[in-house]
Amino acid sequence: MSARSTSPVPGRLGPWQYLQNAIYYLHVGVATLLIGLCGLPFVAVRGRQAANTVATRWIGYMLWAARLHLGVTCEVRGTPPTDDCIVAAKHQCFLDILVIAHALPRRAFIMKREVMRVPVMGWYAWKVGCIPIDRSRGRDALRAISTEVNGRIASAEGLGQLIIYPEGTRTRPGERRDYKHGTGTLRAATGLRVVPVAVNTGLFWPRKGWGVRPGRAVVEFLPVIEPDMPRQAFMPRLQAEIEVNSDRLMAEAGFRQDAT
Template structure:
């Protein structure tokens, strides 16, 4: 892991901003319960299509509430994919999950199995096509995921599988080594990979508290060419995502320069 020297940390939140952060989370908690319960008939009647309609409505409401309470607006650049593919994205906070998922029609994630057992929202995760992972199984887990992806491609289709190659949220100015899971899935499925750059962490912290107003940008980049070999894929992906994320953050006034890893 390496950090990059960052622009000055903004000052503390005002009391009003603390209140707005709290109101947002209370608001979306009740909205999540209401939308989830009201959407169950569509979930039962229309399966994945119904679940995706409810998910689009819920995510859109979350983004609208972020504008209302927090002054956070979102811009999507590039062309969001609509066919089966892998989306390999920079991950800084919950906001980039929402924006990417809202931009594509059949979103799916690889999620911890425990999360998919949560009542109501876990049901939707199953129905929209999220794939459970048991991290305790190591390489067996990746083989199981690859098998499931190929089964879906041969059946009803996979959708847009959203993966975060760093494996966790990162602060603006922080880099972590890209994991090879996305390369393994690409090689086994033949799916195109769409890189995504973000600057969302400048406004929405990793832990979700201390959100500040601003215009967050998520940019869908050109597909990594199919002729890029396996051994060159991760370096190519990392260069694309990190370079464009740095550019988006610089546009918002953030400056970062590489420093050696500790």
Template sequence: MSRRTESPEPGPLGPWQYVQNALYYLHVAVATLIIGLAGIPLVMAQGRKGANRVATRWIGYMLWAAKLHLGVTCEVRGTPPTGDCIIAAKHQCFLDILTIAHAAPERAFIMKREVMRVPIMGWYAYKVGCIPIDRTKGRDAMRTISAEINKRVAGEGLGQLIIYPEGTRTKPGERRSYKHGVGTIRAGTGLPVVPVAVNTGLFWPRKGWGIRPGRAVVEFLPVIDPDVPQEGLIPRLEAEVETHSDRLMAEAGFTYELVERS
């Protein structure tokens, strides 16, 4: 199934709003360079702890700059987890990445190997504990990741592993099939799964241009009952995340209807 919006499309952005978008990206690019380089001594002295301190400062700065330049903020609802867990979130745009990562004190992502080769950002991703994935290896890649997670849990700890079950960003009102990764990792590690609902795409488009002012919401939902059987995990996760994301979007005035995908 896919979705079609019933709400009227917003009017086009004015020229000044595009200028504001450009100023934001220029601002955060310079800030990334400065904060990243300035934080290197702290990372060298404190390792992962120092990397997380720098990451929290950097992400917070990017959120502040979004409010300054673009007039967009993000409210966090629910209780962000602090222990080892899997955060399984709806993903609509860059804003929900920032907000979830800022709320999680020891955040880490499963990300493409290529991203971890990006200067500064890739180095910090490695230092905070992000795990590279080779998507060409399918289920074998997820089993390798589960083994790495167990190793970390038994050692210095994993933190909050952020995963997007749909595998990509989706437009408001769009739904894609949830992939097996969360279930494979839970089966291999026994980690609790924390669903997260969002409505961020109503304000911040997938491609990052045409950002509109407003107050978006990211909501941490209760941990999925560990007694939910393996075969029922992904349907339960999808129902939780999609239902609550729909509710958040409806609060912001967005409606839709389900239609058959052509």
């Protein structure tokens, strides 16, 4: 479906705003290196718990820097889960990754293997329990992830909050993509409840991360979908919950969309 949409903040960014964007990325790049390196000894001794502590402080610092340099503030609505579960979220940009991760005490992402090879922060991703996925393996990759997740659920440490993006990629505000079956497959294989998440972050933070606009971004944790929901009803329900509520959050921020 195509759409004609308007932004809540029309017009192009000025030179000063682009300079602010550059200053932000330089700032957080240096901070990432320093925070990551300073936390290494702590994590080496205390493992995942320490890695989560360092990650929380790093993410919080990045969100603070976004307020300072870019005028972007973030609001979390609903109740972030604290138990073992799947968090299925709308994904519009890097900002929603930060906000969702900061709201969860034991977050772990299913992410592309290449991302986990990034120096310093890729190592932290491993330590907090992120699970790499090789998309070229298709269903075999999902089976391997399901086995890994079930093993963690049965362990003394537990799984935590496993974050997955059902669309499989970032989408522009108003863009519609079919949801991939991975969330439903993982839910069926593990028996975990699913917490949908709606966002409007893409209105302020573009997909490619350049040209950020000031404003108040919202991430909303929606009511839980329990494991006893019939399998054939789950994916339509998940998609409806996320899309309808993301549209609502974007409309609150002034976004309008007209189908063509």
